[in-house]
Amino acid sequence: MRKDLGAQPAVFPMPVLMVAAYDENGTVQVMNAAWGMICGMDKIALFIDEDHATTKAIRKTKAFTVSIADREHMDAADYYGIATGNKIPDKFARSGYHAEKSAHVNAPVITEFPVAMECELAEITQTDNIHAVVGTIKNVSADEKVISENGKIDPMKLNALIFDQFQAGYYVATEKAGQAWNAGKEMMKAASQDK
Secondary structure (H helix, E strand, O other): OOOOOOOOOOOOOEEOEEEEEEOOOOOEEEEEEOOEEEEEOOEEEEOOOOOOHHHHHHHHHOEEEEEEOEHHHHHHHHHHHHOOOOOOOOHHHHHOOOEEEOOOOOOEEEOOOOEEEEEEEEEEEEOOOOEEEEEEEEEEEEOHHHEOOOOOEOHHHHOEEEEEOOOOEEEEOOOOOOOOOOOOHHHHHHHHHOO
């Protein structure tokens, strides 16, 4: 039996993304954003409020990075979500973490997080229902410790955090359940035979 729970953002899992940009003074602004998603082969969309210090910095510099938070750095990832740069302008410095300027865009790469997408601002879309920051991914950099023998990022080595909107928890996905574009082949074959 199903139970009605009312309107809520019932999507699981959600990513735990660290969005970083330089403000007009060259200070690193960083925030935790769960509402973000790839929206093209070289595009990422972040559904973040325009009032965030990081959003304001992105508007000024037209560049940002998006890092994937991992289990090892969960404390800082959470801190970047609960502390606001509007009230704590040096919140990144207070975390004790480090940033290097991207070689591809005018934005900071937080070195502790293992994977970063380095983006140029493509557009900001604002309507009555949405505020989206869309970036063109110019480069992805990754720590060698999360790269597999085939030269690609290994999700099992990454230990990426995922956010649970139901109970406000952080989790790590650590089991491969199947292979994409393969798990449904038998159903596809059966569906084709039914025609």
